[in-house]
Amino acid sequence: xxxxxENIALKTMARSSQNYPYEKAAAILDRTSSSIGTAVQFEYSxxxxxxLDKYRDELLALWGDMLTAPSFSAxxxxxxxxxxSLSLQSVEQNPWSTTQKVMNQAYFKGHxxxxxxxxxxxxxxxMTATDARKWYAEHFSADRIFVVAVGDFNPAELAKKLEAxxxxxxxxxxxxxxxxxxxxxxxxxxxxxxEHEQAKGTLYLRGDFAAPAPGSDDYFAMALxxxxxxxxxxxxxxxxxxxxxxxxxxxxxxxxxYGSIMIYKTSAPDKIKQYIDEAAGLLARGRVVSVDPxxxxxxxxxxxxxxxxxxxxxxxxxxxxxVRSNAAIASLIIRxxxxxxxxxxxxxxxxxxDMLDADAVQRAFNTYVLGGxxxxxxxGDQTLLDKLDPRAFEAIRF
Numbered sequence: 472x473x474x475x476x477e478n479i480a481l482k483t484m485a486r487s488s489q490n491y492p493y494e495k496a497a498a499i500l501d502r503t504s505s506s507i508g509t510a511v512q513f514e515y516s517x518x519x520x521x522x523l524d525k526y527r528d529e530l531l532a533l534w535g536d537m538l539t540a541p542s543f544s545a546x547x548x549x550x551x552x553x554x555x556s557l558s559l560q561s562v563e564q565n566p567w568s569t570t571q572k573v574m575n576q577a578y579f580k581g582h583x584x585x586x587x588x589x590x591x592x593x594x595x596x597x598m599t600a601t602d603a604r605k606w607y608a609e610h611f612s613a614d615r616i617f618v619v620a621v622g623d624f625n626p627a628e629l630a631k632k633l634e635a636x637x638x639x640x641x642x643x644x645x646x647x648x649x650x651x652x653x654x655x656x657x658x659x660x661x662x663x664x665x666e667h668e669q670a671k672g673t674l675y676l677r678g679d680f681a682a683p684a685p686g687s688d689d690y691f692a693m694a695l696x697x698x699x700x701x702x703x704x705x706x707x708x709x710x711x712x713x714x715x716x717x718x719x720x721x722x723x724x725x726x727x728x729y730g731s732i733m734i735y736k737t738s739a740p741d742k743i744k745q746y747i748d749e750a751a752g753l754l755a756r757g758r759v760v761s762v763d764p765x766x767x768x769x770x771x772x773x774x775x776x777x778x779x780x781x782x783x784x785x786x787x788x789x790x791x792x793x794v795r796s797n798a799a800i801a802s803l804i805i806r807x808x809x810x811x812x813x814x815x816x817x818x819x820x821x822x823x824x825d826m827l828d829a830d831a832v833q834r835a836f837n838t839y840v841l842g843g844x845x846x847x848x849x850x851g852d853q854t855l856l857d858k859l860d861p862r863a864f865e866a867i868r869f
Contacts, residue, residue, distance in 0.1 A: 473598075475555060475590010477610065480603040481509035481518060482551035483543055488536040493547060496533060505530050507537065511588040514648070514726055514809060521798060524623055528632070535636030541607060548600035559592050566670040567735060570677050570850040573665055578679050578846050583651045584727065612642030619804045619814070621797040651727035654681035660845035662864040666853045674851035676734035676743060678864070680843035682722040683835070686810045690728075691824050692835035697722050697730055698786050699775070700750065700836065702760040704732070706771075707750040714739040714746055724806060730839070740849075740858040752869025754836055757829070776829040787824050841867055 485507050487493040500506060505522035507530075518538060522530040562568040579585040587594075618637070620629055660678070667675075683689035697720045704718035715737040722730035737743050753759070757774050761767035762781040793799035807816035847864045849856060 474594040484541040486547040489540040566667040670851040682730040684728040696836040703750040
């Protein structure tokens with residue numbers, strides 16, 4: 472019933488503080504081309520500052536005051552709440568966003584992730600500025616906060632400044648956040664269908680399945696398998712049959728992890744699952760999209776063992792593309808802290824990826840995709856929904 476309250480409270484905090492009214496704070500951010508932003512997700516929230524080196528001290532003072540002395544003015548609260556409300560309304564108007572919303576409501580039922588961190592229109596409606604102040608008093612606790620800084624600075628000097636800014640934060644001592652339980656790997660799946668008036672002549676389809684969490688032995692093997700499977704979906708479902716605008720597959724990086732097969736815009740409901748299964752069948756037989764014309768076989772594909780070194784390099788390039796920006800490196804550090812407690816753990820990921828072999832990737836795909844329990848959600852034109860056969864979605868068949 473309080474889903475999204477943290478989201479609104481943080482957005483309100485990012486507008487002003489007791490020593491920096493909104494107009495003053497906005498003027499500083501504009502003059503320095505800096506930004507203070509917030510984000511919420513299932514496992515943590517961020518209150519971030521991005522600024523140039525020459526403005527660091529001035530902006531740290533603003534950022535720190537917003538954290539430790541937020542004003543929670545009625546006007547700022549109203550603006551933040553309106554922003555969140557408009558964002559939630561836009562989800563309802565978009566069939567693909569609706570697909571994700573329906574999926575999360577069903578897939579996360581009974582799990583801690585069922586509490587949508589962005590909230591719902593129903594949950595945020597009764598919230599007031601007084602509630603935002605109460606949330607801060609009850610949930611803003613030093614033992615739930617850690618700071619990540621990335622840039623060109625002296626760490627000891629920055630630590631001293633941060634201690635001066637944040638050292639007085641105490642809070643209610645909430646203790647460590649409990650680790651969420653993994654999703655089940657049950658024997659079968661099901662299909663949920665929902666009509667959407669904005670999806671004339673098209674269908675949006677997504678299937679979710681339990682996946683290994685970061686830090687587990689299978690995580691990178693399944694991530695690489697999903698990368699290969701995504702290419703196969705594109706090759707089969709889009710290129711061969713022309714049945715979809717964009718198909719893809721991926722796993723995420725949550726402590727309780729899951730993956731998705733995503734079909735963005737199709738008009739072939741009676742065939743789409745068959746095409747997905749055909750792509751899965753190729754990977755089940757150890758076949759992937761060819762990455763070397765000289766080794767491409769008669770069917771246009773090649774064995775995993777022949778392609779894995781190239782795929783590992785492609786995956787590492789994508790995975791470590793983040794190091795191009797300070798903010799993205801900060802995200803990798805945050806994930807490392809949550810995953811292992813070691814801020815530098817992400818630096819070991821290249822070795823973990825490099826150690827993968829074809830057998831590990833094949834086993835991960837067989838375990839989590841072929842042997843996984845899928846929940847499917849289809850949103851779109853009712854005439855297309857009527858052509859879907861729920862029995863086809865009970866398992867991957869090839």
